[in-house]
Amino acid sequence: MTTSAIPANSPAGTGGIPIVPADASGSAAPAGPPAGPPGLTDRLAALDRLVQAGVGRLDQPVLDDAAALLDRAGQRLRLSGEHTVVTLAGGTGSGKSSLFNAICGLELSPTGMRRPMTSKAHACVWGLDGAGPLLDWLDVDKRHRYARASALDLQHADHSLQGLVLIDLPDHDSVQAMHRAEVDRFVAIADLLVWVVDPQKYADAALHRNYIVPFAQHTGVTLIVLNQVDRLAPHEIDDCVADLRRLLEAEGMADPRIITTSAIAEDGTYGFRDVLVDTVAARRARTERLSADVDKVAERFADYRYPADPPVTVDDARRADLVQAFTDAAGAPAVAEAMESAYELRASDFVGWPITGIIARLRSDPLRRMRLTELRDELRNAFTGPIGAQQGDVDNALHAVTEGLSQELPAHWGRSVRAAARSHATEIPEALGESLRNALPSFNVVPRWWWLVKTWQYFLVLVAGLSVVWIALLVVYGVFDIGGQGKSSLIGDAGLIPYVTVLLVCTLGMGWLTASACRNLVALSSAKHGDKMEHHMRVGIEQVAYDKVIRPIEEDLQVYARFRENVDIALGR
Incomplete structure (x- = not known):
């Protein structure tokens, strides 16, 4: 049997390790959904997505704990998978250091009843290949690293423990805060947790409150060792184990594993050694421990979903x-x-009776003229900034659209949906104004029939004017007989005056009737024009509502839907 200090290997790098871990072979986690129950890498990838989805939405302590687990898991999975890290933890006088030495076969860790006895973690390794970076990551002092040359130690058959990294920890109840911190650190990263208790203090409140209860879900990677049973009678051992089991089950550990040991009896550690042999041979403790950690964290995320x-x-x-x-x-x-x-105003310039228009212009209505010439520019300039839509009205609309949705979601996600709805709130008034500006038509384009009517009306005006001139000539040449015998009968025959007057009246009547009929047509078409304009504006407003409100809300709802799916994957379902 030989021992040697483990040579200094290059430390395992822990910085810059991606959150999503690779599997034991170093390949990246698969992107597609698992065919069966998700494996550890799939669960860790799902947990990473939960953290990303929860940023800004969920409580920060939950996200921090999950991120710390992802970082720790990524580092552990990149280190040796051939070694199983087993920690021996316990209180003062429980005999864990004696048990450590008994398994190692040498006095490697100091023993005694004074407090504290073990001040630094001691590690004994069976199999050196790949152990150096692992011990560097565990931060075990090189002065307290030991190796069993098991390949040459055939007498004790230590090769059965090949791959074991056994660590003796300081007392969890030490008066030194740094010793308790050392225990806390190793308890969080060990592959197999071994709690060594003695018959007198197995119900120690500090142990159960600080470690057993918080890690009750880690039953599969926790072993309770009732040491120093050589002090008890056989029937007392059974009573003590039964009472310890009852206590552990009451604290949430389902079917806890309990074994009895005695470091001084000849065969007192065989049962414990067999457990170590089986654990090392299975090489599942690493993944089982990380799976238990993921279970614990994923259940906290499950509280954020309905x-x-x-x-x-x-x-x-x-x-x-x-x-x-x-x-x-x-x-x-x-x-x-x-x-x-x-x-309607613009149509009146085209289809109205020009004579009426001339009379109206003689009265000079500057307000109407300004409205005709400046209305388009005024309307376009009106829809700028908050003038296009009041911010208060927009806020009320945003509150209304999310009020019912947020009630169907957990509180944190309801707040997230409301925040998504308001993510572009300050941009909405200007966007609504822009949509109205884009819907305004050009006033320079008029229907063709307006031009036809205008041509017809001016033709009638021309006829009416010529009729007036004709009547005047008939009065001058026909009534007053100016011009003598050489004048034409068209202007010299006074008998034509009634006929020309009838032509004038008919022309004026036709113009008035044409203007009246066109005004009715314009009234009907203006209503359709207004409906068409409102439809165009509504299309633009619908686009603004979708881009600025609906799409952000639906994207957030889809994030929540994927969050629920990833919770199930992280829980291994």
Whole structure:
């Protein structure tokens, strides 16, 4: 039997390790869904996605603990998978150092009843290949690293423990804070937790409160060793084990593994040694420990979801209410009404009776003239910034669209959906104004029939004017007989005056009737024009509502839906 200090190997790098770990072979975790129950790498990848989805949404301590686990798991999986890290932890006088020495076969760790006895973690390794970086990551002082040359030690058959890294820890109840911190650190990273207790203090409150209860879910990677049973009678051993089991089960450990040992009896450690041999041979303790850690953290994420399937889209009713609220906030109905008035005013310049228009212009209405010439620019300039839609109306619309959705989600995700709805709140008024500006038509384009009517009306004006001139000539040449016998009968025959007058009256009547009929047509078409304008504006408003509100909300709902799926994967379901 020989021992030697483990040579200094290059330390295992721990910085810059990705959160999503690789498997034991070093390959990246698969991206697709697992065919069966998810493996450890799939669960860790799902946990990483949970952390990413929870940033800014979930409680930071949960995210920090999950990120720490991902970092620790990534590092552990990149280190030796051929070694199993087993820690011996316990209180003062429990005999863990004696048990450590008994398994190692040498006095490697100091023993005694004074407090504290072991001040630094001591490690004994069976199999050196790959152990150096692992011990560097465990931060075991090189002065307290030992190796068993088991390949040459055939007498004791230590090769059965090939791959074991057995660590003796300081007392968890030490008066030195640094010793307790050392225990806490190793308890968080060991592959197999071995708690060594003695018959007198197995119910120690500090042990159960600080370690047993918090790690009750780690039953599969926890072993309880009742040491120093040589002090008890056989029937007392059974009573002590039964009482210890009852206590552990009451604290949440399901079917705890308990073995009895005696470091001074000749065969007192055989049972413990057999457990170590089986654990090392199976080489599952590393993944089982990490799986237990993932279980514990994933259950905390499960508290942030409801069992019912969540909505993943904004329903049609809420969409319609939001668009209507934005339409009212932007004043689209008033704009459409203004457009109808502008349409009628502009039409009057084309289809109205020009003589009436001339009379109206003689009265000079500057307000009307300004409205005709400046209305388009005024309307376009009106939809800028918050003038296009009041921020208060927008905020009320955003609150209404998320009120029902947030009630169907857990509180944290409800807040997230409300925040998503308001992510572009300050941009919405200007965007609504821009959508209305883009919907305004060009006033320089008029229907063709307006031009036809205008041509006809001016033709009638020309006929009426010629009729007036004709009547005047008939009066001058026919009534007053100016010009003598050489004048034409068309202007010299006074008997034509009644006929020309009838022509004048008919022309004026036709012009008035044409203007009246066209005004009715314009009134009908202006209503359609206003409806068309309101439809165009509503299409633009719907696009603004989708881009600025609906899409962010649905993206957040989909994040929550994927979050629920990843919780199931992280839980191994």
